Amino acid sequence: MPRDERHTETIPYGTLGIIPLASCTEMGKKVDEYLVKWREQRQNENTSTLNFAGYKRDSYIVNAKTPRFGSGEGKGVLVDSVRGHDLYIMLDVCNYSLEYTVCGFKNHMSPDDHYADLKRVIAAAGGKARRINVIMPFLYESRQHKRTGRESLDCALMLQELTDMGVENIITFDAHDPRVHNAIPLKGFESVSCxxxxxxxxxxxxxxxxxxxxxxxxxxxxxxxxxxxxxxxxxxxxxxxxxxxxxxxxxxxxxxxxxxxxxxxxxxxxxxxxxxxxxxxxxxxxxxxxxxxxxxxxxxxxxxxxxxxxxxxxxxxxxxxxxxxxxxxxxxxxxxxxxxxxxxxxxxxxxxMSKYMALLIDTLNHDSSISNLLSPVERIQQRVKEYNELHYGK
CATH class of the missing domain: 3.40.50.2020 (Rossmann fold)
Structure with a gap:
C-alpha cells in the first residue's frame, strides 16, 4: 500500500511537533518543508475531525530556545505550547561550530553541551507533551558502548536517563553497536541504516x-x-x-x-x-x-x-x-x-537524509509500521535496475 494511502487510514498519535535544536537547524527546516508539502497534498475525509486537529499547518516546528547565562549555565525554554503534542526533538551532538561564552571566553559546544541542552528542553516540556521522541543521528557516547577494564558505560547511562525523563522512542542512525538497546529493552530504539x-x-x-x-x-x-x-x-x-x-x-x-x-x-x-x-x-x-x-x-x-x-x-x-x-x-x-x-x-x-528523516517522522506520528523504511531492499534493486537501463540499456 502506498505510504500516503496507508496514512489516511490511521489517526495521528498526537499533534505533530518538531523541535530541531540549534545544532540541527538546517536539517529541521528541510524535514519541516517535506512534511508541510506532503500533508498539504494528502487527501483525507477525516482531517476536519478532532483527531486530526492541527494536521495541516504552515510549519510543524515548535519554537524552543536554550540560552545561557554569563557563567555558562543554561536553560531550556519552550516558546510554543506542546500540550498534547507528539514531539520529535532533533539534535546533532557533533556540531562543534556552535559557541557560547563563559566569563568572556568563547567555548565551542561539545557533545556533552548538546546533550545537556536536550535534557533541558525535555524538562521544559514538563510532562505536558503526549509523547516525546528523540532523533539523535549520532548516538551520544556510542563509542563508549562497552566496558574493558574499569570504565564508565556512558551510552547505556544516557539511554536510561532519557527514558527515565519520559522519552518513549530514540531514533539513531547506524549506531556504533546497536546492542546498546539492551540498556532500555522496554522502550523504543531504532538504529536506522543509510x-x-x-x-x-x-x-x-x-x-x-x-x-x-x-x-x-x-x-x-x-x-x-x-x-x-x-x-x-x-x-x-x-x-x-x-x-x-x-x-x-x-x-x-x-x-x-x-x-x-x-x-x-x-x-x-x-x-x-x-x-x-x-x-x-x-x-x-x-x-x-x-x-x-x-x-x-x-x-x-x-x-x-x-x-x-x-x-x-x-x-x-x-x-x-x-x-x-x-x-x-x-x-x-x-x-x-x-x-x-x-x-x-x-x-x-x-x-x-532529510527526506528519509521526514518519512520516519510522518510514519511514526501516524503510529504506522516503519519496517519497510528500515529494510528498503525493493527500492535499492529498483534504483539499480533504473541505473542499468539508463546507462547500459539492460
Whole structure:
C-alpha cells in the first residue's frame, strides 16, 4: 500500500511537533518543508475531525530556545505550547561550530553541551507533551558502548536517563553497536541504516559503474563493521572482503592501542571497483590505510561510504589521498555538521537524509509500521535496475 494511502487510514498519535535544536537547524527546516508539502497534498475525509486537529499547518516546528547565562549555565525554554503534542526533538551532538561564552571566553559546544541542552528542553516540556521522541543521528557516547577494564558505560547511562525523563522512542542512525538497546529493552530504539541513500547518491554521481560481482566488491574496514558490509553486499549481489586491525596492546597512544597493520580477508580485488562501508570517519587514518592496501592489491576505484564524516584531523590527508589516486570519492551524510570547506571538495558526495528523516517522522506520528523504511531492499534493486537501463540499456 502506498505510504500516503496507508496514512489516511490511521489517526495521528498526537499533534505533530518538531523541535530541531540549534545544532540541527538546517536539517529541521528541510524535514519541516517535506512534511508541510506532503500533508498539504494528502487527501483525507477525516482531517476536519478532532483527531486530526492541527494536521495541516504552515510549519510543524515548535519554537524552543536554550540560552545561557554569563557563567555558562543554561536553560531550556519552550516558546510554543506542546500540550498534547507528539514531539520529535532533533539534535546533532557533533556540531562543534556552535559557541557560547563563559566569563568572556568563547567555548565551542561539545557533545556533552548538546546533550545537556536536550535534557533541558525535555524538562521544559514538563510532562505536558503526549509523547516525546528523540532523533539523535549520532548516538551520544556510542563509542563508549562497552566496558574493558574499569570504565564508565556512558551510552547505556544516557539511554536510561532519557527514558527515565519520559522519552518513549530514540531514533539513531547506524549506531556504533546497536546492542546498546539492551540498556532500555522496554522502550523504543531504532538504529536506522543509510544503505539506500548511499547507493542512490553513488549512482547519481558516478556514470560508469558495473554493479556485479565481476566488477565490484564491498569491503568492511574492520570486524566491527561486518554486519553492514554483509547487508550492503547481499542487496547488490556482490562479494565481500574484510580487513582486521593488528594492534600493539603494549602501548596506548592518544587513548587507544596503535594499529600495527591492516590484514585482508577476501577474494581477489584486482581490477574491481570497491566500496568501503563504515559507520564513521573520525581522523580518517584507518580509512586511508585500508584504501591504500586495496590499491596495492590492484583495486580499480575506491569509494568510501560512511554515515558520519567527522574529519577530526581536517581534510589534508584526504586531499592528498585523492590527488594520489588512492581514494576516488567519499560519501557521508548531512546527519552531522558539514563545514562549507567539506562541501566544496572535489572528492566529496553529500548524502542528503532529510527526506528519509521526514518519512520516519510522518510514519511514526501516524503510529504506522516503519519496517519497510528500515529494510528498503525493493527500492535499492529498483534504483539499480533504473541505473542499468539508463546507462547500459539492460
Amino acid at each position: 544503505t539506500y541513500q548511499f547507493i542512490k547518491y553513488l549512482l547519481l554521481n558516478v556514470d560508469d559503474l558495473h554493479i556485479d560481482s565481476e566488477h565490484m566488491m564491498v569491503i568492511s574496514p574492520d570486524e566491527g563493521g561486518m554486519g553492514r558490509a554483509v547487508y550492503f553486499a547481499n542487496v547488490l549481489g556482490l562479494d565481500m572482503g574484510m580487513f582486521y586491525k593488528r594492534r600493539d596492546y603494549t602501548r596506548i597512544v592518544n587513548g587507544r592501542n596503535p594499529i600495527v597493520a591492516h590484514e585482508f580477508l577476501g577474494t581477489n580485488v584486482e581490477g574491481k571497483d570497491v566500496i568501503i562501508i563504515d559507520d564513521m570517519i573520525s581522523s580518517g587514518e584507518s580509512m586511508i590505510d585500508v584504501a591504500s592496501e586495496l590499491k596495492k592489491r590492484g583495486a580499480s576505484r575506491v569509494f568510501c561510504a560512511t554515515t558520519f564524516g567527522l574529519f577530526t584531523n581536517g581534510f589534508k590527508k584526504f586531499d592528498e589521498a585523492y590527488e594520489n589516486g588512492i581514494i576516488d570519492r567519499i560519501l557521508t551524510t548531512n546527519l552531522v555538521y558539514q563545514p562549507s570547506e567539506l562541501l566544496s571538495k572535489p572528492w566529496y558526495i553529500n548524502v542528503d
